[in-house]
Amino acid sequence: MVYEFRCEQCSKSIDVEIPMSEYNSQKDKQLCPDCNSKLKRVIEWNGMAYRVGGYSEEAGAAKWQSQTIKK
Ligand SMILES: [Zn+2]
Helix, strand or coil, rough: CEEEEECCCCCCCEEEEEEEHHHHHHHHHCCCCCCCCEEEECCCCHHHHHHHCCCCCHHHHHHHHHCCECC
């Protein structure tokens, strides 16, 4: 699963891939790659964004991949 987080310090948004089973233990441990501040989970946006339009599924996936932090 890819979850979107936002940095509390610099407002950068980052997509982080976390296995669903590890989400609860990982969600509070995410740090901003830029300023090392704590990241806050952004509430479900993907389903909504698709419905609103302007995002094709392919463009969305490409965007996700480019922003996903590889462990
Ligand atoms: Zn930051």
